[in-house]
Amino acid sequence: MGNIFSLRAAEDNWQSYTQYAMDSDWFCVVCGGPFNLEGEVYNLDSKERSYQWLFDFRLLGNLSDMLNHRVTGEDAHPANLSDSDDVFLSDKAWFSMTYTGYFCVGDAYGGEIWFDALRKERNSGTLIALHDACISISCRVIEHLQTTRKDNEKTSSLLILNKTLQDRFRNGAHRSPRKDRDLLDLGTTSKTFGPRSVLALNRLEWWGGYFEKFYTNPIHIPNLTCFAMEILHASPNMKDVEKETPHSKREPQGIERLPNELIDHICTYLPAPACIALHRVSKRLFNKVPLDTSFWRNSLLSGNLLPHIWDLDKNELQLPALESTKDWRTVARLLETKRFAISECDARLDDIPNGLWNRCRIWSIMEEAFDDHVSRS
Numbered sequence: 001m002g003n004i005f006s007l008r009a010a011e012d013n014w015q016s017y018t019q020y021a022m023d024s025d026w027f028c029v030v031c032g033g034p035f036n037l038e039g040e041v042y043n044l045d046s047k048e049r050s051y052q053w054l055f056d057f058r059l060l061g062n063l064s065d066m067l068n069h070r071v072t073g074e075d076a077h078p079a080n081l082s083d084s085d086d087v088f089l090s091d092k093a094w095f096s097m098t099y100t101g102y103f104c105v106g107d108a109y110g111g112e113i114w115f116d117a118l119r120k121e122r123n124s125g126t127l128i129a130l131h132d133a134c135i136s137i138s139c140r141v142i143e144h145l146q147t148t149r150k151d152n153e154k155t156s157s158l159l160i161l162n163k164t165l166q167d168r169f170r171n172g173a174h175r176s177p178r179k180d181r182d183l184l185d186l187g188t189t190s191k192t193f194g195p196r197s198v199l200a201l202n203r204l205e206w207w208g209g210y211f212e213k214f215y216t217n218p219i220h221i222p223n224l225t226c227f228a229m230e231i232l233h234a235s236p237n238m239k240d241v242e243k244e245t246p247h248s249k250r251e252p253q254g255i256e257r258l259p260n261e262l263i264d265h266i267c268t269y270l271p272a273p274a275c276i277a278l279h280r281v282s283k284r285l286f287n288k289v290p291l292d293t294s295f296w297r298n299s300l301l302s303g304n305l306l307p308h309i310w311d312l313d314k315n316e317l318q319l320p321a322l323e324s325t326k327d328w329r330t331v332a333r334l335l336e337t338k339r340f341a342i343s344e345c346d347a348r349l350d351d352i353p354n355g356l357w358n359r360c361r362i363w364s365i366m367e368e369a370f371d372d373h374v375s376r377s
């Protein structure tokens with residue numbers, strides 16, 4: 001049976017309908033979500049707790065962009081929360097259609113400074129409005145990607161985020177032809193994964209309530225641990241899973257000669273991906289570095305196995321009854337999924353919390369954007 005996403009009209013009037021539905025031409029360029037929930041077309045409760053993160057946003061840009069895009073309060077200086085000297089990150093901003101799309105931040109004396117965001121300026125960057133949650137997730141993606149690079153050079157994640165978005169803004173070749181401000185092709189739809197953001201929903205999907213998961217808080221996910229438990233209980237125990245124990249006929253070499261106790265001790269200092277890499281080096285290390293259920297559980301709970309899963313409740317998942325034979329490897333494998341196909345997804349992921357689904361979506365969008373940015377640098 002077809003999913004509602006497969007029923008898309010071939011020629012849906014995307015641009016005009018999205019604009020109408022959101023009652024605004026302004027959206028976060030990372031997630032595609034709005035900064036307010038005004039308007040009459042929503043069949044949603046704008047006071048719903050899980051939607052409140054949409055109201056929490058900031059302005060990001062180069063310091064010079066902040067000055068160029070300031071439309072009031074020329075003598076006032078907004079607080080800069082950036083950790084980089086070259087980047088401006090405002091305090092919490094607000095927005096109202098009444099002011100024809102200007103964004104506002106407070107100054108140190110209780111006054112207001114208004115900014116004209118995402119306006120084009122010849123030979124300069126712009127000021128970009130982003131949800132606080134989207135900035136946070138983007139910075140986590142960058143920090144993770146930096147740990148996987150070999151040069152060990154650490155750069156401010158906010159600086160990289162700003163540079164990536166500014167480059168996209170300047171380079172029209174990356175943009176969706178349908179929308180000037182759509183820096184990350186959020187108005188597009190994949191046949192396999194469906195709409196990339198709420199901007200790509202058609203009329204039928206809007207009224208079917210499919211905006212809900214795009215609007216759910218991607219940072220605070222109250223049912224995340226419960227969902228991990230459900231996967232655990234729905235998976236067969238480890239003792240039922242066939243184990244491979246390859247044997248090597250050659251003499252042990254290098255680190256393979258170390259006693260098991262010492263290798264165990266070394267592994268306690270290594271991040272989970274390094275242990276997995278060590279496990280795969282040779283048949284002998286396959287046996288000396290066993291990736292048993294404790295390894296998967298501890299790595300998952302520590303947050304260093306899956307960088308987008310940093311907030312499982314350790315107390316809830318460290319119960320003795322959940323330790324010995326449960327298949328934590330499968331839990332990790334399923335939680336590793338960040339893009340969910342419309343069909344043919346593992347049934348244990350059917351009840352994924354909306355917040356986790358949204359976090360994974362934003363994470364994938366930014367991972368793709370940064371990979372592309374690095375390949376072009």
Ligand SMILES: [Zn+2]
Binds near residue numbers: 130131
């Ligand atoms: Zn956002």
